[in-house]
Amino acid sequence: MHVLDRIERKVLLNASRKQVWEALTQAEQFGDWFGIALRGKNFVAGETIQAPITYPGYEHVVWKARIERILPQTLFSFWWHPYAVEEGVDYDMETPTLVEFTIEDRAPGILLRVVESGFDNVPEARRQKAFKMNSRGWDEQMGNIESYLSPAGSK
Incomplete structure (x- = not known):
């Protein structure tokens, strides 16, 4: 596999599995920490969702x-x-990348891992920039969900 094909990040979250799961899969919560206006929306497998970015x-x-x-x-x-x-x-003419969040118990909290793969299919003209920007973006988003779920956060 090409070295630039995937980005992987992980963060140990001081939260319950249920809290982490809801922050990921309840669209409004996801939007709160990710920076997307997802009020009143739901994530449904197989469906496409669109919303304005608030970042x-x-x-x-x-x-x-x-x-x-x-x-x-x-x-x-x-x-x-x-x-x-x-x-x-x-961008609909391009092959998208796949973003996968997995959660597992890792005492004393929950290990959240995100893998974004498929950059080899991004058009060469913008592949490196997309990889670089998303590498930074995932660093930031891991910090965002950590802050969101911390006892001092907005939850």
Whole structure:
């Protein structure tokens, strides 16, 4: 496998499995920490969901993902186009990457792992940039969910 084909991050969360699962799979909670306006929306396997990004600097972008699998308390995955932020570009012609969140018990908390794979299929012209931006993005998002689930967070 090509070294640039996948991004993998993990974080140990000081929260219950149920709290982590809900933060991932309840669309409104996901939107709260991820930076997407998902009020009143639900994640349903096989369905595509779209909503405006609320993250500063990316408010012009519509987040679009096709929910792949929701295995209760274990795995949540979706397909999306990485770093699809340019206005007027139709990313639907590209092959999306797969984002998989898995959770497992790891005393004293829950280990959350995210793997985004399929960068080899992103058009070469934007592959490196998408990989680099999403590598940074996942670092930040792991911090975001950690803060969101911490006792001092908004929960």
